[in-house]
Amino acid sequence: MIFLNFQFANIIIFLQFKTLFYFFLFFFVFFRSKIVFSVGKYKIKSSFITIFVQNLTFMNLFFTIKKVTLLLCTVIFSALSFAQKNLKEMINDKETILLDVRTPEEFNEGTPMGAINIPIDELPHRLNELSKGKDIVVFCKKGIRAAKAEKILKNNNFPNIHYGKTYRDVKSMRVVNLDKEMNHFGEKPLVKNLRKTNKIHQVAISLGKNAELPNHTTPVPTTLFVLEGELHIHINNEVIRLKKHDRYDIPEQIVHKVVGKNKKNLFILIKEL
Structure with a gap:
């Protein structure tokens, strides 16, 4: 969001300068004009312009343009923020x-x-x-x-x-959305199904300190991603130590257990069926 705000700050500045550029370009062209004509309340004579639009002064016109520009940028910002929110919801929809x-x-x-x-x-x-x-x-x-x-x-x-x-x-x-849902880190693992189709099965699991996902096997090779904390995987008489953002491929039909070592441990298991 900080990045988005920075971008829109640049957009607002750009639009203001662009508006002012065209505004002064308009006046420059007409100040150099030698045409003499009159249309309604707008009177142009020789190289001089007088604006009469319900007593609208130059400064009023300037601030009106500025307000309209800022309003337009606000509308654009709100629309894109709404789209960003919808994208986040869509990404976390199981059907997406x-x-x-x-x-x-x-x-x-x-x-x-x-x-x-x-x-x-x-x-x-x-x-x-x-x-x-x-x-x-x-x-x-x-x-x-x-x-x-x-x-x-x-x-x-x-x-x-x-x-x-x-x-x-x-x-x-x-990840942000999952962290809000998987907020329990106790002695027993908390399991949440993320996606299950005929081709893939993915679950998120949270563990408290020294909590275990007991000895078990997987029928197909399974990938483990650590999202938070530290895990020890006991497999083949070894201890595999994993930290945040680490990945480990668990072979099929091999007994193993997973132990949480930090107060909060969160990981996902991905099985391609």
Whole structure:
């Protein structure tokens, strides 16, 4: 939001200077004009202009333009803030498809919770993997590939496409909302289903200090992302230590347990079925 405010401050300054530029350009042209004519209450004679619009003075006109400019900027700011709020709600909707169009290598380095990966070069040939009846938020590393993906999808009659720009933008909106929901860190794990389809199952889990996710196995390889705190994974007679933003791939059918080491520990498990 700080970044948005900075942008709109620049927009307001730009619009004010642009308005003043055209305002003084208008007066400059007419001051140099040698045309003599009269239209209603506007009288122009030789190189001099006198404005009579219900006793509107030059300063009144200046401040009127300034107020209108500020009002217009306020309306634009409010509209974009509303759109940003709607995007955040959409990103956290279970039915929304979060589409990461980066490479598999980039995707494996970290992506927002619940995202699926279809690289931009493969997208035209994998459209059948996406539903036209759902909202789709596209994003990448810097926003360029996401913009290209948005165009491809819209050209193929996907009606509900939303530009999420970068994976960091989408990730920040997703994590903030999850933190509010997963606010219990006790002795027993708190589990929340994030997404479950015929292709992927994702859950968020919170643990208190020394709380455990007991010994268990997973039928398919599972990826664990640490969102907050520190975890110890006991597996194959080893202890894997993970901190915030770390990732670990849990092999299938291997007994393991997860222990929270901080007061607050939050992580997600992603199973591709």
